[in-house]
Amino acid sequence: MGKSFFAFAAALAVAAACSGQAPRADAGLVRQARDLFGALPEVMASTDNPVTPAKVMLGKTLFWESRISVDGTVSCSRCHPLGLYAADGLPKSVGNRCRANPRNAPTILNASAQIAAHWIGNRRNVEDQAKQALVGPPSFGMPSYEAAEARLRAIPGYEPLFREAFPGEPEPVTAENFALAVGAFERTLVTPAPFDAFLDGGRPGLDDVQKAGLKDFIETGCANCHSGAYFGGQSYRKFGVVEPYWKRTISPEIDEGRYAVTKDEADRYVFKVPVLRNVEMTSPYFHDGSVGRLNDAVWIMGKVQLGIDLAEARVKGLVAFLHALTGKIPAAALEVPVLPASEATGAGLNPRRGQT
């Protein structure tokens, strides 16, 4: 929690006092929620990748670009369709040539400020994720970064866009800049929700059931891991603290989790705590997408993480609160960019043309 948050909270308090508003009946809960979660930023900034309008515009265009995948069918938007809150509704995403991805595609909304990317933290950040996706066998599947760059350079309309986004670079059309541009776009994907209005006294805020759900979310222990402005993404935890997760899900197989990255026994079945913003909209749940209903996912979390058999009414309250995390996708992100034309995709002219 930085200084700016306290300054912001203090400013709000002053504003409320000056406006002559009555003190809020839920002031204690608001204060507690502000401490635990804090204010959602406008952009998930990065000193390594400053967010500029030209970079965001290019990144948004590249986000839709399928011609840089090995079979021409995969773009970022394939596994992260914005109309489905940037998740794809599948247990596990399907990439080029129908290759299955190892885990469920998490939403990329509110996802750029996490400790790492991917469920097991094997990508440093969204830029690293975007870059490696180009050559990832189950994603874009390109044989090399050079091959991906050749595809980009074969679409003449991209050069001016890269040049504007990365001024002064002699050869701006690179996989590295692809990643920086897509990352800059992703860093703008923040979705303010009723919960945020609740924090600063705006509308619609939370109804009484949702407030009770929030209180339960904090007191039961959900907020211990699902903390910060994004409700997660800040730590790794074992999935199945009290009992193995697969005893409660119907996972098709057991996933060793972050152990695959570190080879440390302590990381077996450990995953990054997922961001809960917009969770209502991103079924199915968990790293393997094995659970379709949010109520079930909440009950399972109580059981395997906390050893609690949550009663139906409590599950309902928690889920009602989670609905208050469903936010508004920035309008600019929902505008489909028109991609530059290409003539490179067809097989070309019959050599027999020369035989006329």
Add this chain to the structure above:
Amino acid sequence: MGKSFFAFAAALAVAAACSGQAPRADAGLVRQARDLFGALPEVMASTDNPVTPAKVMLGKTLFWESRISVDGTVSCSRCHPLGLYAADGLPKSVGNRCRANPRNAPTILNASAQIAAHWIGNRRNVEDQAKQALVGPPSFGMPSYEAAEARLRAIPGYEPLFREAFPGEPEPVTAENFALAVGAFERTLVTPAPFDAFLDGGRPGLDDVQKAGLKDFIETGCANCHSGAYFGGQSYRKFGVVEPYWKRTISPEIDEGRYAVTKDEADRYVFKVPVLRNVEMTSPYFHDGSVGRLNDAVWIMGKVQLGIDLAEARVKGLVAFLHALTGKIPAAALEVPVLPASEATGAGLNPRRGQT
């Protein structure tokens, strides 16, 4: 050419006269082009499927819906991505479970007023195409219309949208209404281009090379088939009038064309004349997507349809003119709709839950 067109042309002439404009130096070419092609309508209307705002909104939403395909990966937008001018850049589209489609995906822009849908005319219109796509083995791949309807009904947010679009129907969530809604959306996808500005004296219009290209397009015979406001879509023609098309393309196999529909020998190698609007943006070309460069496609057409070996300068002029058919996609169509949430896609809860 209906009465309304002549009324429109006469009104334009009167307007020009009253405004005291000097007569256009290209008045003869304009008049000829108006006669051959006519004005682009605002909407491709249908008496069978009146275009209403509620139907268009629902259709736009359904256009993006992938959860009604057998493997959850196919929506209309998969093969007709709007950012790529509603074609997918592939020689042949790839559908559910990586199944290859038999022919190249044509753009759905300016496509709703053709004599039929699909290259061989085996779909009556865009509504018929949308409906049959649901159960088409290489497209959505659903086992039946009932199964597709069950998927739609499992997403509770759709019922109110269908009810608004189809008022008074006891059960509006049907495959038939899916098709009518998607068709209504497609009927709004008209893209005014510089050529249309040229017809009514607006900007940017055509430059001198493009005017020469238009003249050549008419005089050489291209406009005999690529006629009407959409530059095609109004008739069937043999591909390869003068010599077999596959002598000039590098088609992977020979396609019997409309013969597959009619079993009439006269229809062998016959295809629907494709719409040329936005052709610059929809590489690769022909029913099998076998040619990537537009210049090559134009040269091949001269050779196999007209028996002319078009010189490079003429090809360039014709292509320059075709660029004047690249239009503006309606802004509303480029806004990604947020789809209703669903909890139906996950595998569900482990039955062992009951064993606590």
